[in-house]
Amino acid sequence: MREQEAPQLAPYQVRRLTDADAAEIQDLYVRCTAFVELVEGRPPASHDGLDLLQAKPPGVKDEDKLVFGLFEAGRMIGALDVLRGYPEPDIWYLGLLMLSPETRNRGLGAQVYAATRRWVEANGGKAVRLIVQAQNDAALRFWERQGFVVIGATTQDTGERTNEVFRMEQRLGG
Numbered sequence: 696m697r698e699q700e701a702p703q704l705a706p707y708q709v710r711r712l713t714d715a716d717a718a719e720i721q722d723l724y725v726r727c728t729a730f731v732e733l734v735e736g737r738p739p740a741s742h743d744g745l746d747l748l749q750a751k752p753p754g755v756k757d758e759d760k761l762v763f764g765l766f767e768a769g770r771m772i773g774a775l776d777v778l779r780g781y782p783e784p785d786i787w788y789l790g791l792l793m794l795s796p797e798t799r800n801r802g803l804g805a806q807v808y809a810a811t812r813r814w815v816e817a818n819g820g821k822a823v824r825l826i827v828q829a830q831n832d833a834a835l836r837f838w839e840r841q842g843f844v845v846i847g848a849t850t851q852d853t854g855e856r857t858n859e860v861f862r863m864e865q866r867l868g869g
């Protein structure tokens with residue numbers, strides 16, 4: 696990877712996750728059951744941890760699929776999924792930011808995103824994109840507070856439910 700390997704957020708540790716971390720990601724998903732039910736329409740499934748590490752849109756290279764864990768005192772308290780250069784070369788796509796419930800509502804998500812944004816800028820990204828399910832009001836407020844704007848809307852079929860989703864973007868730099 697060019698530039699910094701991962702977003703920096705002392706005193707937390709942020710490191711790239713591998714298949715060896717799948718069980719710990721799975722444990723994080725279980726703690727985040729309410730979120731999984733809200734967006735997927737089902738409880739966490741045993742394959743969710745591995746799916747986060749492996750799922751990517753067609754055409755995205757393995758080296759551009761970056762999944763990070765956020766650790767506090769050695770325990771995974773968050774996960775971040777980033778696609779570099781997707782869907783266009785200068786755009787980076789946030790597939791997931793998910794924090795363990797007991798760490799929410801104290802500004803940590805804003806700090807994680809600020810660190811991610813600095814890292815994307817340092818690596819030449821010109822914009823960040825993501826989607827938010829319309830029923831996830833807290834996330835929609837969160838991303839708007841971080842400076843994202845809605846650039847479109849679409850639907851998402853999870854297999855269990857059809858979500859209305861907002862496509863959001865933040866332009867970076869000047």
Ligand SMILES: CC(C)(COP(=O)(O)OP(=O)(O)OC[C@H]1O[C@@H](n2cnc3c(N)ncnc32)[C@H](O)[C@@H]1OP(=O)(O)O)[C@@H](O)C(=O)NCCC(=O)NCCS
Binds near residue numbers: 730802804805826837
């Ligand atoms: C969305 C998410 C990443 C936000 O992270 P977070 O750390 O909770 O975010 P913040 O603490 O910055 O903001 C959350 C709320 O806490 C409030 N808050 C922030 N700092 C605070 C503080 N020091 N004291 C009291 N409240 C505070 C914010 O105003 C915000 O309030 P709101 O929900 O009424 O708008 C996190 O809630 C999460 O992981 N959710 C589940 C997964 C998810 O929805 N991910 C996004 C998918 S698109």
